[in-house]
Amino acid sequence: MSTTREPIAAKRPRNPEATKASILAAARAEFAERGLDGGRVDSIARRAGANKQLVYYYFGSKDEIYRAALEASYADIRSLERELDLAALPPREAMIRLIDFSLDYLAQHREFIRMLADENAHGARHVRNSDAARQTNSPLLEMIAETLRRGEKEGIFRTGVDPLELYVSIAGMTFFYFANGLTMSAIFGRDLTQPEAISSYRDHIVSFTLAGLRP
Amino acid sequence: MSTTREPIAAKRPRNPEATKASILAAARAEFAERGLDGGRVDSIARRAGANKQLVYYYFGSKDEIYRAALEASYADIRSLERELDLAALPPREAMIRLIDFSLDYLAQHREFIRMLADENAHGARHVRNSDAARQTNSPLLEMIAETLRRGEKEGIFRTGVDPLELYVSIAGMTFFYFANGLTMSAIFGRDLTQPEAISSYRDHIVSFTLAGLRP
Amino acid sequence: MSTTREPIAAKRPRNPEATKASILAAARAEFAERGLDGGRVDSIARRAGANKQLVYYYFGSKDEIYRAALEASYADIRSLERELDLAALPPREAMIRLIDFSLDYLAQHREFIRMLADENAHGARHVRNSDAARQTNSPLLEMIAETLRRGEKEGIFRTGVDPLELYVSIAGMTFFYFANGLTMSAIFGRDLTQPEAISSYRDHIVSFTLAGLRP
Amino acid sequence: MSTTREPIAAKRPRNPEATKASILAAARAEFAERGLDGGRVDSIARRAGANKQLVYYYFGSKDEIYRAALEASYADIRSLERELDLAALPPREAMIRLIDFSLDYLAQHREFIRMLADENAHGARHVRNSDAARQTNSPLLEMIAETLRRGEKEGIFRTGVDPLELYVSIAGMTFFYFANGLTMSAIFGRDLTQPEAISSYRDHIVSFTLAGLRP
DNA sequence: AATGAATGAGTATTCATTCAT
DNA sequence: GATGAATGAATACTCATTCAT
CATH class of the missing domain: 1.10.357.10 (Tetracycline Repressor, domain 2)
Incomplete structure (x- = not known):
């Protein structure tokens, strides 16, 4: 509230299904490589080229992404x-x-x-x-x-x-x-x-x- | 409280081998339950009733404790x-x-x-x-x-x-x-x-x- | 799912005043329960059954919603x-x-x-x-x-x-x-x-x- | 585990009681100014000139710091x-x-x-x-x-x-x-x-x- | 007027590790 | 040998806000 936040324009083209799919693919790769405990949500977002919050927007939590990947x-x-x-x-x-x-x-x-x-x-x-x-x-x-x-x-x-x-x-x-x-x-x-x-x-x-x- | 100082006896008797053994046993239990990534050094120390630094003193690093457990x-x-x-x-x-x-x-x-x-x-x-x-x-x-x-x-x-x-x-x-x-x-x-x-x-x-x- | 597209009717009937009123009521409830810092814009939108962006459309910012509620x-x-x-x-x-x-x-x-x-x-x-x-x-x-x-x-x-x-x-x-x-x-x-x-x-x-x- | 972390030497002089006291003082100031929801643990640590983890080391959680301050x-x-x-x-x-x-x-x-x-x-x-x-x-x-x-x-x-x-x-x-x-x-x-x-x-x-x- | 998608900066908390005694 | 104090990087998750349609 005290800090002014001015978000920058979105860069990702609007394509919800593709976005969600790329996050899921990234999650599968991440978890396959590093496991549930070793996998990082940050890393998933990075792999997907997506904003981290998008991962939560679409999947809710790390456990639910894992479930989706599984x-x-x-x-x-x-x-x-x-x-x-x-x-x-x-x-x-x-x-x-x-x-x-x-x-x-x-x-x-x-x-x-x-x-x-x-x-x-x-x-x-x-x-x-x-x-x-x-x-x-x-x-x-x-x-x-x-x-x-x-x-x-x-x-x-x-x-x-x-x-x-x-x-x-x-x-x-x-x-x-x-x-x-x-x-x-x-x-x-x-x-x-x-x-x-x-x-x-x-x-x-x-x-x-x-x-x-x-x- | 700050005036009276009773020299508190070291809780753990000086018994290096027993100490090391109890840490190892704790590590095995911890890693068996939670895996390498899920296992916590803190938890191992707690399980062993030992100071966390002792874990490092005897084993050096988390990876080496894991190796010892394995x-x-x-x-x-x-x-x-x-x-x-x-x-x-x-x-x-x-x-x-x-x-x-x-x-x-x-x-x-x-x-x-x-x-x-x-x-x-x-x-x-x-x-x-x-x-x-x-x-x-x-x-x-x-x-x-x-x-x-x-x-x-x-x-x-x-x-x-x-x-x-x-x-x-x-x-x-x-x-x-x-x-x-x-x-x-x-x-x-x-x-x-x-x-x-x-x-x-x-x-x-x-x-x-x-x-x-x-x- | 992606083939058949039924034009989903807008859930909220176009009734600006009622919409704004319900958002305001939701904001009052939210802020009354959780305070300014504890209140969430998301929660206000949810309580009002409205899209979050509508909250911004009508009120501009969290501070201004709070002012309106006050x-x-x-x-x-x-x-x-x-x-x-x-x-x-x-x-x-x-x-x-x-x-x-x-x-x-x-x-x-x-x-x-x-x-x-x-x-x-x-x-x-x-x-x-x-x-x-x-x-x-x-x-x-x-x-x-x-x-x-x-x-x-x-x-x-x-x-x-x-x-x-x-x-x-x-x-x-x-x-x-x-x-x-x-x-x-x-x-x-x-x-x-x-x-x-x-x-x-x-x-x-x-x-x-x-x-x-x-x- | 995969990232190597080499902590830098501690800078803070060893004085547990003073450290804890300064954290508490910082917490009181922070909460007094910004309230429970508005207060930030980061800010408390900064005010106290202490490492953030120290706040947790001594107080456990934000709620418990608040309780101590109260x-x-x-x-x-x-x-x-x-x-x-x-x-x-x-x-x-x-x-x-x-x-x-x-x-x-x-x-x-x-x-x-x-x-x-x-x-x-x-x-x-x-x-x-x-x-x-x-x-x-x-x-x-x-x-x-x-x-x-x-x-x-x-x-x-x-x-x-x-x-x-x-x-x-x-x-x-x-x-x-x-x-x-x-x-x-x-x-x-x-x-x-x-x-x-x-x-x-x-x-x-x-x-x-x-x-x-x-x- | 209304909706869903996307963003960046944060937010409490945890963790492996090291220092000082 | 043993203990408590201290550190920095990270970790899952949140939030106010804006963009595109």
Whole structure:
């Protein structure tokens, strides 16, 4: 009140949707790189080329930006999962494709690994508060179940395999490789980030999984 | 108040080793709960009942306390791994024991999960700077290799399985379950933290792994 | 969402005077509750159900809204003061009526207390900039003077009493009771907000004042 | 963690009590001038020539600094009240002295007016949270009661006057004069800040009060 | 007349770290 | 060894105000 404030004219062109989108993109990059605690709202604004207050104008708080970023990440992977179309492949090939998808996606989207780890480290509170994240059910479970059923019929998969447990196993094998690759590389003295190492590990999981499903 | 001066006894008895140990324990608890970025030096001092400056006196910086905490975590698990004595069991039982150990340890030491995830999220820079962490080689790889050899000889395990890749697979299946259990529980609407769920998953991994190793 | 565009009807019907009035009412409520520094333009707009920019459109700045709110408060009390018609009562009853009015008005318009205190705390700069506030002379002084004259003639009031000083005394006794009632209640351990306490204090002021005016 | 921070050597000489005292003094000045909402922690630190964090180190939060400042103000006036020694004077002179004290103190300590007004505007929450403020009972009430008793015995004061109500009346007449002098001066076109005006008002209150107490 | 988007300067508070004793 | 005092940079979030439509 005592200090006179004369704001300077706005420089950013009026394009609300683009503005909001660029802030969200910046937030995703920031959080992927530095995590929830390490991410800075200032940095998000800077990355987006936006005024910091705009971040709050559109998202309200750091936690809500994080939730939006997380939702976007989930939406991305869900969208690709829906395109998998495992039903179009024979059971064995379907399973291989699932493994490859899981491995490739994580290899190319390290940011998803970071966000997932971070979210769990924080008690999954953003996911729990996100209708979007909870309701956008993964199509994977049903796909896996259907693939298992076909494999059982063909006699190449054993019965009694729980789709969710299988999913967790495959996701675990792929996720862990990239999530903890750095410490393992340092400790075991074997560079797991090399393409050949990844390729070899891929073959291992494929044969391991297919064998693991045999009747 | 200002006139009478009672020489206040130093609250903390001079016991350097105990002091350092209590600070380290406090640091492990703090980082396990809040991560590297979320952990506070103040909080560590408070938890340890020590003066904040003591933390710096003994450890130098936040990063070095973190490294010490990480090293202690690694030392703990390495110590237990060494007691596994897989060589005393038939190959199949040895493999089951390995799986159970991996699962139980993570179930009971969630803090290790957090530290591992955090360390990797930060580029594993503390592990790389830690001779202790890198040199205290895990005895597991050799144990697994030996177990695989025996299983091959007995004809119950196939050949060509890489011990490290197998280790990554098993560690991945167990780690992922606990590391990302919260988001999965929220999203899949199935409480994976229940003992029955864990027990069921354990059976799944055991049979999946044993089958996966069959010739 | 972006394809179908339904021309959303302006929520607020074009009714400038009603709009301005609702903003003013909102401002009065806001400033009465939170003071000049504590009051928020955003909050005023929200209370008024209006766009924030409208507040600026009609009032120009926070200080000017405050001035308008203050003027409205003064106008309210002046309006009631004009209806007092002390001349219609015998001097003693007129004086009692004046006291009751002062006490009752403040009891029922705590917001006026806050605005008065706030305005003085800020150097009365809004009042000084307000022709309205300064020109709408209070009719009280002349009423009091006339009542005193009649009392003197009747021999029940002493001479030489300055109307403004008497006004300040009465206003002070009533204002202070409500303005600082909270701290006094806390410190003296006697709840001055109770109706009985107010009623008792009223009797005290009445007899105190009448006695104080005796020749 | 990623940014390296190398603090520069401390410049402030080590004198905790002086430091804390200077911060408190600065806080009192700041809040007296600008109120609770208008006061800035930054400004307090600057006034005290101290690092801002020191303010938090010693006082914890803005509200607690305010409470400390308020307590100090109360302690100041209580200390002077205790020196009044009304019992040493004849009842009439005692009453005059009480009035003069009240008027003079407020005339010379405008900051107390501001703090009192502000505290009440904020619901007296700091006083309620302050044991010091509540327990340091004002000696005035007992002094007034005793003075009234003596006056009654001598037949110069009437009976049945409640000490607290009398206190409120006197405090009100003096407080209001200074608290709202600025708006009244502006509105009534009579400068109440002039020494002559104050002096005249003092005489008015004295005779008004003494007359008001006559049997 | 009315609305939503955008801005810059602030605002209380926190944090890792160092100094002095 | 141990403690309390002090520092500077930062951190999430707010606010009055203006621009563009």
